[in-house]
Amino acid sequence: MSQEHASEKDLIEEGLEDFAELDEIEALRAERDDFRDRFMRALADAENARKRGERDRREAEQYGGSKLARDMLPVYDNLKRALDAVGDEQREQVSAFFEGVELTMRELVNVLGRHGVTTVSPKVGDQFDPQQHQAMFEAPVPGTKAGQIIQVMTEGFMIHDRLLRPAQVGVSSNTQ
Structure with a gap:
């Protein structure tokens, strides 16, 4: 194999590795976004539960009797x-x-x-x-x-x- 072919082949392999790294980066970004979305939803659920608990406590205090x-x-x-x-x-x-x-x-x-x-x-x-x-x-x-x-x-x-x-x-x- 000539040296030209070898360098072209190396360039192609490097390009493929770059694409693989880009795909991996995109997959990590998607996973990060999914975790962020799940975290925000869990945070909102916790806040709603706190508010609901506070409202239930107030109602029990006022109307429990x-x-x-x-x-x-x-x-x-x-x-x-x-x-x-x-x-x-x-x-x-x-x-x-x-x-x-x-x-x-x-x-x-x-x-x-x-x-x-x-x-x-x-x-x-x-x-x-x-x-x-x-x-x-x-x-x-x-x-x-x-x-x-x-x-x-x-x-x-x-x-x-x-x-x-x-x-x-x-x-x-x-x-x-």
Whole structure:
């Protein structure tokens, strides 16, 4: 083989080696980009999990007592009924007893309030709000407009910004 052929052959082999190195470099770059993408996705997933955990912790803190509060609402209702059922004359006869019931009711309201529970107390004549009220019946009552509250059976309750129990009301069905 002539020296010319040998040098051409060496040049070709060197060129092929350069192409092989370029292919290897490209493969390494692609692998690096893939690892970078996977790392960024894992980082984003970790951040999302942290945010979700923080949100769940806040919700548990604010709304964790919902079940207990909901279970206490019948106690509130019964105390309110007891206080409403007694006339002034009866109240005077057993004033110490009713003062105790009123104090118990006040303390229950205070405890619920410390935990973010507030009452939804619609009045007769207010407009029905399906977000806070539950219509127990409809009746045509003269002098009212459709959708006005005509009777309040039980108060509703919110815990922070969530409805714990809707107020139970009667609603006018007049079509005036």
